[in-house]
Amino acid sequence: MRIVWSIGDPHGIGPEIILKSFLKLEGSGHSFLVAGSYRVMEYYRNALDLPVELELIESATAPVRHGALPVLSIAEPENITPGTLSAEAGKLALESLHAAAELCREGVCDALVTAPINKESIALAGSDEKGHTGFLGKMFGVPSPTMMFYDPVTELRVALATIHEPLEQVPALIRKMDLDAFLSALTSSLKTDFAIATPRIALLGLNPHASDGGVMGCEEQEIIRPCIERLSDRLQVEGPFPADGFFGSKMYQNYDIVVAMYHDQGLLPFKVLAFDTGVNVTLGLPIVRTSPDHGTGFTIAGKGIASERSCYEATLLAITIARNRIKQTELPS
Ligand SMILES: NC(=O)C1=CN([C@@H]2O[C@H](COP(=O)(O)OP(=O)(O)OC[C@H]3O[C@@H](n4cnc5c(N)ncnc54)[C@H](O)[C@@H]3O)[C@@H](O)[C@H]2O)C=CC1
Numbered sequence: 001m002r003i004v005w006s007i008g009d010p011h012g013i014g015p016e017i018i019l020k021s022f023l024k025l026e027g028s029g030h031s032f033l034v035a036g037s038y039r040v041m042e043y044y045r046n047a048l049d050l051p052v053e054l055e056l057i058e059s060a061t062a063p064v065r066h067g068a069l070p071v072l073s074i075a076e077p078e079n080i081t082p083g084t085l086s087a088e089a090g091k092l093a094l095e096s097l098h099a100a101a102e103l104c105r106e107g108v109c110d111a112l113v114t115a116p117i118n119k120e121s122i123a124l125a126g127s128d129e130k131g132h133t134g135f136l137g138k139m140f141g142v143p144s145p146t147m148m149f150y151d152p153v154t155e156l157r158v159a160l161a162t163i164h165e166p167l168e169q170v171p172a173l174i175r176k177m178d179l180d181a182f183l184s185a186l187t188s189s190l191k192t193d194f195a196i197a198t199p200r201i202a203l204l205g206l207n208p209h210a211s212d213g214g215v216m217g218c219e220e221q222e223i224i225r226p227c228i229e230r231l232s233d234r235l236q237v238e239g240p241f242p243a244d245g246f247f248g249s250k251m252y253q254n255y256d257i258v259v260a261m262y263h264d265q266g267l268l269p270f271k272v273l274a275f276d277t278g279v280n281v282t283l284g285l286p287i288v289r290t291s292p293d294h295g296t297g298f299t300i301a302g303k304g305i306a307s308e309r310s311c312y313e314a315t316l317l318a319i320t321i322a323r324n325r326i327k328q329t330e331l332p333s
């Protein structure tokens with residue numbers, strides 16, 4: 001497989017975790033490429049004294065010296081200042097993401113692994129995107145890709161019904177969204193990307209205690225429960241479960257995936273359980289995209305102490321999903 005890493009925010013820990021992941025993956029039989037900036041990669045390689053040979057390439061198909069990490073230069077920033085917000089950094093992050101995704105669309109690379117971007121820096125660069133998921137959704141004409149997190153150690157999977165939305169808008173969005181279509185698409189993606197034939201899905205409630213029969217809120221009775229009933233003969237969906245005890249009691253172990261109604265409801269427990277090893281996956285895109293589960297880590301950028309584990313796991317998962325998709329296309333129809 002050929003994997004492209006988009007460089008992420010050049011002032012964050014992205015370049016460092018890419019370099020450290022490459023040291024672990026070089027010799028794995030797969031090939032790797034960074035879309036971003038040679039100067040930035042060289043800066044972190046030198047500052048952190050990481051023994052990676054870099055090679056500047058003009059095109060993604062150019063031949064590369066054995067053992068070197070090729071870097072496709074998308075832009076070369078004037079200033080590299082770890083831990084700072086900047087429009088130039090945000091612009092490079094987005095341009096690298098676009099170029100890397102194009103390489104996957106063209107079939108030059110088999111999967112995209114994105115290093116973290118900083119949402120404030122991309123806003124300074126003039127973007128109104130809230131992250132990779134929305135950016136890639138627009139780029140590939142997929143209106144609502146699904147954000148899912150996977151921990152390869154515990155096999156915990158968490159998907160989000162709503163993603164980067166202000167909390168006050170969540171109930172209206174849950175009412176407005178097509179939850180049936182969301183769950184059907186989730187089931188299909190788990191089949192193709194994770195080879196789970198009949199995924200068992202747990203839906204969390206929106207309100208405290210899943211509203212205790214309507215005592216504190218009504219979305220469970222009006223939206224979530226009817227959806228589960230409608231789908232009961234087609235999909236394995238259960239709930240709505242009270243969110244507060246669901247993870248602590250390990251109920252999640254009875255399911256292939258947990259659907260949280262909003263960002264922090266799902267990601268808070270996920271990151272408590274799996275921060276180091278967790279992976280962010282975008283489901284529903286024509287290309288394979290994974291990412292570490294953490295952000296740009298500005299307070300530790302340039303210090304050499306960032307863990308590459310999540311980026312490494314994201315890269316392994318991207319390879320697995322790319323393989324699973326190929327296997328699916330080879331199945332008799
Ligand atoms: N995939 C992506 O592009 C993501 C981007 N972000 C963005 O990143 C920016 C910073 O977000 P924060 O909320 O501060 O989260 P963060 O994940 O960057 O940092 C949270 C804490 O975890 C630590 N940390 C993060 N990654 C680490 C690693 N690999 N090794 C050791 N320690 C690590 C940081 O030092 C900090 O103490 C924001 O703009 C956010 O929106 C956040 C999550 C994912």
Ligand SMILES: NCC(=O)COP(=O)(O)O
Pocket residue numbers: 130131132133134267280291
């Ligand atoms: N909380 C997840 C996150 O911020 C990453 O979002 P995305 O960049 O994968 O859309």
